[in-house]
Amino acid sequence: MEILLYVSAAIAALSLLLIAIFVITTLKSAKATMNEVSETLTSMQGKLNGITDQANELLENTNRITEDVERKLHSLNSVSKTAEKLDDSTVHMNKSFQSLSEQISTPDPKHKDLMQKANTITGIAASIYFRAKREKAKQTKASYTSTQGKQNTGRTDLLPSPQKRLPEPQQKN
Structure with missing residues (x-):
């Protein structure tokens, strides 16, 4: 029986040795996997930093564009107000020209x-x-x-055309 005890102790020692070997290979594999994960995380962090920088630049550009659009809209509002005033001025000038035209066409x-x-x-x-x-x-x-020996032809078209006469005033009934 003693032999069985030694055999079982040898089997137990061999089992522990195999477990230790498997644990070591597993740990080595896990260490390699952890190194790959660490490298992947470092690479992703670098890429995320690049994306974050680009997003910040894009946000700054968007803010600049927004400010520019707001300035241009403000300028457009000023132009719009000026156009409204110009329209009022044009109406006033048209009325003045109409009045002047009526005064000229029907004199006292x-x-x-x-x-x-x-x-x-x-x-x-x-x-x-x-x-x-x-x-x-x-x-x-x-x-x-006379100095050249040529004849004078004389022009009669130097007079201007006669002026148009004003119509006679109409009497109001």
């Missing part, structure tokens, strides 16, 4: 006679001026043609 009867006389005098003065200019041109051309 007391001024109409004076305007017709002034128009007649202006027409006569223009006619005299252009006649004198035509005569001077003829003399200049005659002296030029």
Whole structure:
């Protein structure tokens, strides 16, 4: 029986040795796995830092763009207000031009006679001026043609077209 005791002690020692071997190989495998996990975590941390930096830059750019858009919207509001004021000014100017146009198209009867006389005098003065200019041109051309031996053709189109007369005032009934 003693042999059985030694055999069982040897089997137990062999079992403990095998358990120790398996534990050591398992620990070595676990250590290699832990090293890989540590490297993966370090790599992921580096990548996350890069992503975080890019996200921060993107956030800063977004903030700058937002501020720029707000400034431009403020400027656009100013332009819009100016356009509204311009519209009011345009309406006022149109009314002024309409009023002036009505005053010119329907003058006071007391001024109409004076305007017709002034128009007649202006027409006569223009006619005299252009006649004198035509005569001077003829003399200049005659002296030029006499020295060159050419004939004076004379132009009659130097007078301006007659001025349009104002219509007679209509009497209101």
